[in-house]
Amino acid sequence: MITETTEVRSILTRTTGYLRTVCSHSLQPYRGCPFGASLCGVGCYVRHNVYVTQGRDWGSFLEVRANAAEAYRKAFDRERRWARERQEGFVIFLSSATEPFPPGEARHGVTRSVLSAMLDQPPDGLIVQTHSHHVAGALDLLRPLAQRCDLRVHVSIETDRDRLPGLPPPASSVERRFAAAASLKGAGLRVVITVSPLLPIADPEAFFARVAGAADAVVLDHFIGGDGSALGARTLKTALPTAMAAVAPGSIELAYRDRMAAVAERFLPGRVGVGPDGFAGRWVASAQKTRRLDAERGAPEGIALPREPADF
C-alpha cells in the first residue's frame, strides 16, 4: 500500500445525499482506506468514487491528512454557525469514506489529534463510525468527549461470519469488534452496532442477542438502498452479491433486511434503526413506525410482520 502525507484546505464536509438527515458534516482524517482489500472493502461504496480513488485501486493507497486537527480548529466557528442556522446542530460523522482507526493510526495519530481538538472545541454531536477494534484504544479521549457532546460510537459488524466464500477476511474479526463494542459500552459510552451492509447471518437469534449485550442499539442497512445507487446497482457489479447468495440466496433481497430487523426488534425493542434513520439515532421513531405498520396490517400485539421496501 502506498502511504503519503498530505495537507488539506478543509476537513469538514457539509453533508448531502445519504448522510444529509444524519449529520451536518463528515470528517475524513485519511483519504483511502487500508481496509479496502478486506471483506468490508468489497462492498464499500467509496471504491466507486473516482474523486477519492483518482483511478487507484481501492485499498492500495492512504493519504494521511497531517493537518486535519488544525483544519478542524480553523473551520470550527464558521461551520458550527452554518450548521446551527440550517440544521439540527453541528453533528459530525467520523468517518464516512475512510476508516478512522486504521492500523497506521497508532503511528500517524490523525484521528486522535482530531478528537483532541474536539475536546477543546466540541461539536454538538459526534458519530464515530468504525470497522476496527482499535477504536477501544481511544477510550481516553472518547470518554471525556462524551461529557462535552452527544457522542455515539458505531461499530460495524455486518454478520456473525468471518468468511464469505471467495472473499477476503475482515480486517478486524467479528470477535474483536464485539469485544471492542462491549468494552466501550462497559466504560459508559453509547454504542451502536451497525449491521451495514447486512450480510448473511448464520444464527440471527444468537447474533442479535449478542448485539443486545454489547450495544445500546442496532442499525441495519442493506446494499439495496444503502450503497448510494438505485437498487444496489453499484454493489451488484462487485463480487459481494454472488458470495452472499452462495451462503443464503434470500440475503440479496431487501426483504432479508426486514426479516432480520424483526428478529433484532425482539432483542432490542425500540432500539432498532433502519437506513439513514438508524444512522441518525432515530431508532425509536423507526420502531414506532414498525409497530404502527404492524398494527395497520392487523398483527397481534408484539408480533412483527415482514416489512416491505416502501415501509422505510
Ligand code: SF4
Ligand atoms: S473501513 Fe469503511 S471506508 Fe474502509 S473499506 Fe471498509 S467500509 Fe470502506
